[in-house]
Amino acid sequence: xxxxxxxxxxxxxxxxxxxxxxxxxxxxxxxxxxxxxxxxxxxxxxxxxxxxxxxxxxxxxxxxxxxx
Numbered sequence: 001x002x003x004x005x006x007x008x009x010x011x012x013x014x015x016x017x018x019x020x021x022x023x024x025x026x027x028x029x030x031x032x033x034x035x036x037x038x039x040x041x042x043x044x045x046x047x048x049x050x051x052x053x054x055x056x057x058x059x060x061x062x063x064x065x066x067x068x
Contacts, residue, residue: 006063017062024055 010017031048034040 003063003067006066010062010066014062017059020055020059020062024052024059027052027055 011021027048031045031052034045034048
């Protein structure tokens with residue numbers, strides 16, 4: 001689980017982290033839209049979930065570097 005104080009500090013002071021967070025939110029909104037669609041494309045959903053996971057992993061790596 002991410003440390004909220006570190007996440008907040010990174011959002012305020014780290015451009016790369018902030019950019020990753022924004023991209024993560026955009027992907028989440030796309031997923032919400034797709035899930036609500038009657039013509040749900042499972043391949044697209046899977047691709048977006050993988051991108052979202054990669055973004056989250058990159059954010060976690062930045063957080064770990066910040067802790068050390």
